[in-house]
Amino acid sequence: MSNSSTAPPTIPHTVWLARGRHVGSADAADVVRRQLQRLKDREVIDDHLEPDEDQHEDPRERVFEARWRVEGTVTVRARLTFPPAPEPGSASGASDTTEGREWLLVAEAERVWDPRWPSPATMFWPEDTDADWDHVTVPGLRFRQVNPLPSDEKELRRLFRSCAQDGWSIHVVVHEAMTPDAHGRGPLARLLPASLQHCVVEHRATPDQLRSVNWALLREFDFQVPRGGAVVLPTSPVAPSYDVREFSVRSVFLDGSEPTELVDVLCRYGAARPLPDGGQEAVTALREQWKLMTMEEELARERRLVAMYAEALEAMTKSRDLYRESADRANEALAALRDSTGAAVPGAPSRPGGSPFQRTFGRWRDATKALRPAPPTDSEHADPPSDGGRSAEEQ
Structure with a gap:
């Protein structure tokens, strides 16, 4: 679906990333700080660090680092960043008051990321169901919850257009073939692998919304959601290999059972996702600005510098x-x-006497001087006397 001849870089297979908003009244940094210390006390994470502000490129930026191990031996390093908050009173500042504080989270493991590993988000944020940190940057949406689709077709198109720009999240539209029971009304996120739960945004369409939803999907993406099925929306930048047939599911059983086919589609889509806007900078910051090191890592770093x-x-x-x-x-x-030449070389001191040719020419010039006629004297140049001026003897 991309018109670009150059394929955008994909998210490295060792990397997990997400972006969201904290909208609670509590200070977001305090919430993260308490959660990290709680997990360190319980030995869930190995250590955490809040680098000094003067170590950041932008001192208004807040950064938290943490490291832990999965499967006993695989080390994971993660970096959560609060971008600079807008100035109070500005247009963006007013928006920040209602939409909360944005956060970016990037984690990298020593080997290919396994979706079954614990979500890095739960290392920095509490897992309470009433938490205030799991809001999507697209207003009105949340992770880990069912997000009902609006009934107005214009609002539908506007929503899908906003979701298409959110490359940090995986947006999936699920259609209910019939009104589900209590088990089916729950979010699918609780049935997904742990690392997908804070990346996937579930949009749910009721049975009677199929026509309007497909109308909006056709206008925005040129495809439809199967009746009773699901489809993953392409987000910006769109992977050149995106094929709606590869990322759609014919049937999703909303009965509380694990949606195996949908999980497979979501995992395949996540493995081929291009880096979102700002993603490359976030991954580079994790790798190059990392401060939380062990003694062995500090020693290895100093050896590399030496x-x-x-x-x-x-x-x-x-x-x-x-x-x-x-x-x-x-x-x-x-x-x-x-x-070899005896000639004067530009920029070099001249030798006394010059070259043999110059000396010969000098002797010839001196010899010929004697053969030249002597120059006339002043008396020879005087005018001869006139008759009126003859002497007495001549008279």
Whole structure:
């Protein structure tokens, strides 16, 4: 579906990422700080850190780091960031008051990410059902809950258009073939692998909404949701390999059983997702600005720095020696040129007496000076006397 000839970079297979909003009255940073300390006391995580503000590129940014192990030996490093909050009184600041504080969370494991691993979001945020942190950046939507689709067709199109721009989340539209019972009315998130629960946004269409929902889907994406089935919406940037047939499910049984086919589709879509807007910067910050290190990691880091400085010094020394060798060769060539030709070399001091040719020419010039006629004297240049001026003797 993408018109770009260059495929956008996909999310690394070792990386998990999500974005959301905290809309509660409590300070979001305090909520995260308490949760991290609680899990460290229970030895769920190995350690956590809140780097100093002066270590960030933007001092208004708040950062939390944590590390833990899965399957006993696989280390996971995670970085939660609160981007700078808008200034009070500004248009964006007013929006922030009603929509909460945005957060970005990126985690990376030592091997390919397994969706069955614990969600990194639960390491930074409490898992309470009434938590205030699991709101999607698209207004009105939440993770881990059923999000009913609006009945107005214009609102439907507006919603789908907003969801298509949210590349940090996986948006799936589920249609109810018939009104489900109490088991089926619950969110599908609780049946998904742990790491998908805080990435998937479930949009639910009632049985009588199929026509209007498919009308809006056709206008925005040029496809439809199967009756009683589900479809994953393409988000920006769209993967060139996206095919709605690969990411749709013919039937989803809303009876409380595990939606195996839908889980498979969601996992495949998540594994092929392109990096969202700002995702590359977030992954780079996790890898290059990481501060929470063990003693062994600190030692390895210092050794890498020493090796890097040694390589730089060796390169500088080699460059200096090459320059000196080139200068010596140039001086040798200049001296050889003087000795072989005896000619004056531009930029070099002249030899006394000049070249043999110059000396011969000088002797010839001195010899010919004697053969030249003497210049006339002043008396020879005087005018001859006139008759009126003859002497007495001549008279």
